[in-house]
Amino acid sequence: MSRLIDAPALRDHWYVVAESTDLADAPLAITLLGSRFVLWRGPAGAVVATADRCPHREAPLSDGRVHDGCLTCPYHGWTFGSAGECVRVPSTAEGVPIPPAAHLEALPTLERYGLVWLCPGTPTGEPCVIGEEDDPAFRRINAGLQVWQTDVTRMVDNFLDVTHFPFVHVGTFGTEQPMAAPAVDIEQLDADFTGYRYEVDVSDAAGRPVHRAMSTGFSMPFTVRSTIRHVTGAEAGLDHVLVLCSTPVDTGRSLFTFVVWRNDDHATAPEEAIAFDRAIGEEDRRMLERLDGELPLDARRTVSVQADRASLEWRRRLRALVSGPGAG
Ligand code: FES
Numbered sequence: 001m002s003r004l005i006d007a008p009a010l011r012d013h014w015y016v017v018a019e020s021t022d023l024a025d026a027p028l029a030i031t032l033l034g035s036r037f038v039l040w041r042g043p044a045g046a047v048v049a050t051a052d053r054c055p056h057r058e059a060p061l062s063d064g065r066v067h068d069g070c071l072t073c074p075y076h077g078w079t080f081g082s083a084g085e086c087v088r089v090p091s092t093a094e095g096v097p098i099p100p101a102a103h104l105e106a107l108p109t110l111e112r113y114g115l116v117w118l119c120p121g122t123p124t125g126e127p128c129v130i131g132e133e134d135d136p137a138f139r140r141i142n143a144g145l146q147v148w149q150t151d152v153t154r155m156v157d158n159f160l161d162v163t164h165f166p167f168v169h170v171g172t173f174g175t176e177q178p179m180a181a182p183a184v185d186i187e188q189l190d191a192d193f194t195g196y197r198y199e200v201d202v203s204d205a206a207g208r209p210v211h212r213a214m215s216t217g218f219s220m221p222f223t224v225r226s227t228i229r230h231v232t233g234a235e236a237g238l239d240h241v242l243v244l245c246s247t248p249v250d251t252g253r254s255l256f257t258f259v260v261w262r263n264d265d266h267a268t269a270p271e272e273a274i275a276f277d278r279a280i281g282e283e284d285r286r287m288l289e290r291l292d293g294e295l296p297l298d299a300r301r302t303v304s305v306q307a308d309r310a311s312l313e314w315r316r317r318l319r320a321l322v323s324g325p326g327a328g
């Protein structure tokens, strides 16, 4: 059976593979779509990414060292520059040309929202735009990366779904949630996100009922954003934007991180401001790690109801994406 992560079209998108603070002086090994890559900072500080395989005898370059922005292989010391080019073969006399096949391909990377994004193919666009990043009323809080033992498709499906709230999130905010879900009308929320708007009555961290106006939407392939406007309660007027980034490491294994933007008074410590989101994420993770393999992209293989429309629309687009030009 073919695996989603082998779909060539997925290689032409951007994925969160680290936080900017994860990359300092040492190389970092990551796995994306079943392939191993190494990341390091080049001489000007920009992130360099190549396959984590030395072209000489296939040693993992991520076991090597970075000096002056160049990465040296731990096995025989071949050294690679910030364009992936092999700049030194220690065993070869000076003046002897470096074999052309010794050069590595440097893959597109960029840093945005405190995150390192990697595209293992040819980018078809940019990572999603979060307007609050440039709004001085908002601050950004990054949560750090985790490995979840679940498929990326299970995560996006879950993050687009509100009907699990009263069951999965009883330990956090689900207790005031009515069982019947709001009507889901799919709309283009902005240039990058498609989803739906709704209003909910939930519990705040202290267990008090509050009313919230929310939106939940996706940006292809695997980014989900929830916007939460606190309408009533102690935090009325507060906007809380939550972006959930899921990265396919392999089938059934994913990287997860979330980023929060808030227009609060910046008085609360960052970790305290995202503690609730972190607890909610752990509840989702416990459920999702019980689910096997990929969510079938063929919607007929699972049963859905009206409340599942956002996920169905995302699955329809993902199916079109992976079966488009270049699909194997
Ligand atoms: S395997 Fe990398 S230098 Fe030989």
Ligand SMILES: [Fe+2]
Residues within 6 Å of the ligand: 158, 159, 164, 168, 169, 280, 284
């Ligand atoms: Fe959830």
